[in-house]
Amino acid sequence: MDLTDIPDDAYDGEASPPDLDALESPGSLLTGESTRERLLDTVIAIRSPTKVSAIADRADCDTETARDYLEWFTEMGMVRRYDGRPVRYERNDAYFQWRRLNRLREAYSEAEIVEMLTETIERIDEYRARFDAESPDEVSLVEASKTTATEAAWEALSTWETLERRAALLDAARRGHSATVDTARSIDV
DSSP states (O other): OOTTOOOGGGOOSOSOOOOGGGSOOHHHHHHOOOHHHHHHHHHHHOOSOEEHHHHHHHHTSOHHHHHHHHHHHHHHTSEEEEOSSSOEEEEOHHHHHHHHHHHHHHHSOHHHHHHHHHHHHHHHHHHHHHHTSSSGGGOOHHHHTTTSOHHHHHHHHHHHHHHHHHHHHHHHHHHTOOSOOOSSSOOOO
């Protein structure tokens, strides 16, 4: 017998072959992420109520495992559960906003937060002067593209919008608020 030959008595034909679907997918083994990490990544990306089966598919895990973790995430406040048939889950933006604010407060002193806020507002003021508008929503991309390349105008308006959100977040951290950040209200330093 050769080393690669299978002996006749090695398989008697009574045992069923392994259930390959029950094994972890090769993709998940290659990424090295745990099921919890994949589900967390999936939950963070969910922007609308989504069925458990769809979440499980995206996270590459079975439905029962997804359901267990989603219940845990719900208890922590990370997701919202929508009862019904089928049960659906959605990311809880207020939770992630709260986490961002807490991390800012932990990482920076109040003086540092005020300094970052001041610098951000100065940059926002530059965009206001450049586009002669109070917010990026007031600027027409078509009009802005008459004096600037469309891509450059779009990038500038996107940067301005990001700065507005950053300023609102820094202002909420400075004030010690944990409520949802409102970019529409004025910010005073």
